[in-house]
Amino acid sequence: MPGKVKIDFKDTIAAISTAQGQAGIGIVRLSGDHALEIAGRIFQGKDGSAPQQMESYSLRYGWVKNKAGAVVDEVLLSVMRAPRSYTKEDIVEINCHGGIIPLRKILDLVLENGARMAEPGEFTRRAFLNGRIDLAQAEAVSDIISAKTDSALKISLEQLKGALSQKIRKIRRGLLDVLAVLEANIDFPDEEIGALDRAALNKKLDKSRRELRDILDSSRTGRVLREGIHVVICGRPNAGKSSLLNALLKQERSIVTPIAGTTRDTIEEIIDIQGIPVRIVDTAGIIEPRDLIEKKAVERAKKQIKLADLVILVFDGSRKLGSEDAALMRNLAGRPLIALINKIDLKQRIEKEKLKKHFHSLVEISAKNAKNVRLLEDALVHAVYNGRVTTPESVLVSNARHIEKLKHAEKFIADSLVSLDNSLSSEFVAEALKEALGCLDDILGKKFSEDLLDKIFSEFCIGK
Ligand SMILES: Nc1nc2c(ncn2[C@@H]2O[C@H](COP(=O)(O)OP(=O)(O)OP(=O)(O)O)[C@@H](O)[C@H]2O)c(=O)[nH]1
Ligand SMILES: [Mg+2]
Structure with missing residues (x-):
């Protein structure tokens, strides 16, 4: 088996630094002792100047030409000389048209002329190795x-x-x-x-x-802001879980019907709630599976609930509490949870006092009419910040x-x-x-x- 090739940090490296696809501009970047010289071999400035003579932080208009002298693309070339550059080495950036063909051709040309293809992150690695920035x-x-x-x-x-x-x-x-x-x-x-x-x-x-x-x-907040939280919606059949997912997404993602047991699989989406990436999962409300598909749905819902950072337990405000609600409350005891009463637009039959004793706060909304969704969002954010006032700026x-x-x-x-x-x-x-x-x-x-x-x-x- 071939051993790992040791990277030589003395080489002059090159890469396409912009995203591959179609764009107005694309950039081929070079860094290293020979960056200016290599650029000089393929660039012809309109005013005749060569990159080697350019001052640091200056820009020239011109053309990249191949060995035969044919124009490959019309470009702007910039020079940032060592040590005041991203890598602390000489850097040349060739701004060309952002199509995959001109970018590829220019990259191939600089490679033919002595540059080596950069490894992932190698420009930044050099910035670190050359002491411009620390590892963090x-x-x-x-x-x-x-x-x-x-x-x-x-x-x-x-x-x-x-x-x-x-x-x-x-x-x-x-x-x-x-x-x-x-x-x-x-x-x-x-x-x-x-x-x-x-x-x-x-x-x-x-x-x-x-x-x-x-x-x-x-750091807890920091990780959440970076990686997001995993929120699972659960509740008895027909409580309005899928309607709630749709209300948070502001689009019809999950199927909503008056038939209990509509959702038969877990449905997942990522939303940005006040700057927090939230992976939100709608689960099946089924408690007693009647067939194999429902049995699988119940298993999936249970698994999701186990993995959740936070659970939203949805109650149907228009109905009295049932055994299914009680079972869920028992199963979720001790878990980070937001208790939510849905369907407040209908006549309320739920025993709210009973719930108030059980949960220290209740959010009341109408998912169907998207009423008070903001209150739920606030409760989510509050749960993430854990009651502390933490702004992203204060997270280190x-x-x-x-x-x-x-x-x-x-x-x-x-x-x-x-x-x-x-x-x-x-x-x-x-x-x-x-x-x-x-x-x-x-x-x-x-x-x-x-x-x-x-x-x-x-x-x-x-x-x-
Ligand atoms: N009036 C009213 N009806 C609602 C509200 N939210 C949901 N519904 C209705 O309640 C029924 C069930 O809604 P779903 O969102 O499918 O409920 P679910 O909890 O996902 O149900 P399952 O997937 O079967 O477990 C549908 O007819 C919805 O239109 C609400 O806030 N007000
Ligand atoms: Mg559903």
Whole structure:
């Protein structure tokens, strides 16, 4: 089996950086020591200037020509010289017409003239390796591209600007200060850490731990804003579950009929509710399956409910509570849930007082007339933010890798505090602190393995 090819970061790389398809403009991007020279071989400027003579951050109009001298496309070529460029290397961007043929032909030409095809994310990987951004910032680039909502975009932009990195560096400095004191103590073991010093170190460590906690506190919201939440609608047959899905979607997606047992499969859609991506699932209301299809439907509904982050339990306000409602309430006890009374446009027969005792809040709507849908949306958002006032701008972390490292770092700081409080030797405290520092360094990419970088950047698109 052939081994993995080692990437050479000295090569000049090239890629089509714009989406493939038909568009007004497309960009072929080059980065590396030979970018200007390679561009010079295929570009003819209208004013006769060659890319090698162009100033940084300047643009020229001209043509890309093949070996035979035939025009391949009319282009604008821009030059960004090292070190003040995206990768800190010389960069040339060729803006051509955004069709797949001109883009492909220009890419082929630069490859023939000495560039190598870029790996996914290699431009950003070089920006990291060349020290322009840290690893957390590099990862933010990919998150910006894949952001599905405004909020996810805001979080990633803050991360790219370095908001998370700055906080982490501050915590890191705090830990290093403590470590310095401890190491001095290790070097001179005769002098034990005095009670006074212990208290001071404890205070410092505790401060770092709190700063870390603050970052982590917003992580739940961060993950939700990035990955969305999985919401499942359930309720007795005919309660109006499918009507509710349609009302939230503002379109007729799920079939609605007066016949109980209409929905016989789970139906899924993704909606953006006030910036939160919500994967919403309509389930079959059937409780007692009469045939194999219904049996499958019940199984699917149960599975969905198990997986849900949040359940919307729909009651039919025009009917008295029934055994099916009671069964659902029992099954869902203890789960994050929004209790919803539907059909408020009809005469209400449901025992509302009874429900009020069971649920601390009730949302009342008419799915059919799309009345009070906004109240349900608000309840959903409230459930996501958990009652806390969190704006996307205040969320510092949403990336799963970062969250995991932060949690580990927090645990190691806690360990070091325990060792300190129990008057264990400086080595113990220092050991835990080094582990904590290691976790923080992993986020910033101060220490990294090629495998980790391969994993992170393989999720990027080519040309970024
Ligand atoms: N008056 C009134 N009727 C409603 C409302 N919501 C739903 N309905 C009606 O109730 C009936 C059942 O609605 P569905 O949305 O199909 O109910 P469901 O819960 O999905 O039912 P199953 O899929 O059979 O479990 C239909 O006739 C709807 O038009 C409402 O707010 N007001
Ligand atoms: Mg239905």
